[in-house]
Amino acid sequence: MxxxxxxxxxxxxxxxxxxxxxxxxxxxxxxxxxxxxxxxxxxxxxxxxxxxxxxxxxxxxxxxxxxxxxxxxxxxxxxxxxxxxxxxxxxxxxxxxxxxxxxxxxxxxxxxxxxxxxxxxxxxxxxxxxxxxxxxxxxxxxxxxxxxxxxxxxxxxVDAGRTDGIALFGDSLTDGFGSTVGADRRWSDVLAELTGRPVLNAGIGGNLLLNDSAWYGEKGVHRLRRDVLERPGVDTLVVLLGLNDIGFSETDEQPTYKPAPVVEADELIAGYRELIRQARGRGVKVIGCTLLPFGGSDHWGEHAAKVSHEVNEWIRCSGEYDAVVDLQRVMADPGDPDRLRAAYDFGDHLHPNDQGYAVMAEATALRLQGRL
The missing domain is CATH 2.60.120 (Jelly Rolls)
Structure with missing residues (x-):
């Protein structure tokens, strides 16, 4: 196998x-x-x-x-x-x-x-x-x-015969933007070291949950089957996606950030439910991650703040995921929960650095072990 x-x-x-x-x-x-x-x-x-x-x-x-x-x-x-x-x-x-x-x-x-x-x-x-x-x-x-x-x-x-693989599904935060180039310090790399389990990185920088993009890949609800569910050995899906759906409409006019419709929390929640439905249809457990704080970034604005708070509250409290990793709380500045902690910030108030990715992996590993 x-x-x-x-x-x-x-x-x-x-x-x-x-x-x-x-x-x-x-x-x-x-x-x-x-x-x-x-x-x-x-x-x-x-x-x-x-x-x-x-x-x-x-x-x-x-x-x-x-x-x-x-x-x-x-x-x-x-x-x-x-x-x-x-x-x-x-x-x-x-x-x-x-x-x-x-x-x-x-x-x-x-x-x-x-x-x-x-x-x-x-x-x-x-x-x-x-x-x-x-x-x-x-x-x-x-x-x-x-x-x-x-x-x-x-x-x-490889012919490992293992069926305990973990797939991280997301955007640039999963892809590894902000990590040191050539050093293999993405969230997925550290999680594999901590758990001893196969960990697959199914991130695409700029990816959206609800819309296709010429630059940033097919929407998450469409590409999940190809990029995760058809890969042999995966039994756990970890979802961290939706920040670009919320934030692209807040950015300055840039041709790459298209499409950029204004989305509401209920639209994203419907997308998450579709990911959960697809994964469970293949017998895959689903862990939901709250969106990281991104105050002060070019994705932040009044509407983005409202929707991200609503989405994170649903992820925490709905009970629809098999488990939740509250990355928003883990990564937040103690003095301002809408901002990344400075020690974890790559510099754009949106992406973690190597230390931040390591913290994300540690929190996820603890949840997988049932200790968080």
Missing amino acids: FTTVWTASPQLPSEGFTPNWSREGFWRQSLRQVVRLSGGGGRVRIRLSNAYGTSALRVAGASVMASGSPVSLTFGSEWSAEVPARGEVVSDAAHLAVSAGESVTVTLYFDAATGPATFHAQAFTSSWRGEGDLLACTGGEGFDAVSESWYFLSAVE
């Missing part, structure tokens, strides 16, 4: 938050991506997503490496793969022993033009591109371009 130990939620090709290669795609190039696993096993397989491709994607070859030499991957016993438009493929399992907390390197070679690439905009770590077939390279020779996004790679799975 395979268990998912790393994920990245697919997004439509776009400019993203930092320069990336999603619009131009790849041709006669190799792509090297390094991901940190939250569980170990003796065999490894990968998932490649062409969710936003309008034509089939040809992958001429793939390899995976932990320590030592790269191990070639096959797809249905073939060295190459064709990923259907709007679809995905899963590689055959390769014999490679990996451990929780270990990083693995996945290299893909494209001998034909890929067209625009399904990707994940914010990786908070480096990916590399080089000319030609570099599948067998053990070091970085030949990889002369760098990006901070992930491309096509949507999951890594």
